[in-house]
Amino acid sequence: NAGVTQTPKFRVLKTGQSMTLLCAQDMNHEYMYWYRQDPGMGLRLIHYSVGEGTTAKGEVPDGYNVSRLKKQNFLLGLESAAPSQTSVYFCASSTRGGTSVSYEQYFGPGTRLTVT
């Protein structure tokens, strides 16, 4: 049981290049999320998904796209990277909230992205 995995772990891009970050979870979780973490700031939600085939925007979606073609995978795309997208990206997953709002998000190990 690997939990949540992310690839790649590190990446350096030049401005204008594109890339896709892959997140996979083996816990059969319905919900998946992409966050970015910058120094001095909390984790900020980029996009999220409440189930296979559905995605929605979070707090900071501009410049990113996502897809969830399979329940276990959630992809984050940068079409034209900018220096402002230099950050650590974390994927997470969780079970449905349901009527109980107390649930845990499980995070992947993160991807450190630098855009020059």
Place this chain on the structure above:
Amino acid sequence: RKEVEQDPGPFNVPEGATVAFNCTYSNSASQSFFWYRQDCRKEPKLLMSVYSSGNEDGRFTAQLNRASQYISLLIRDSKLSDSATYLCVVNMGTGGFKTIFGAGTRLFVKA
């Protein structure tokens, strides 16, 4: 005003000390509360949920004050291994997409 605010620290304490962190939240409709721990260059991991009546897990005690809109984390008998950043997390609805993470409080425990 930030939706979730924490003292960034750092808190520098000796082994065996008791240390407390507070976190305030702005949305009175917030429904669930958590403390996560994040080690340097690692992912956040759930430390404990925070219940209305307060709850304890070994050396860790979490409290919630809805009237004043703050939660707290108390660590007793600090260990070197407690050195980490502690994230206050507030959820305003089901599903996780209304979850707000604080920027974290850094703790250094020294021998």
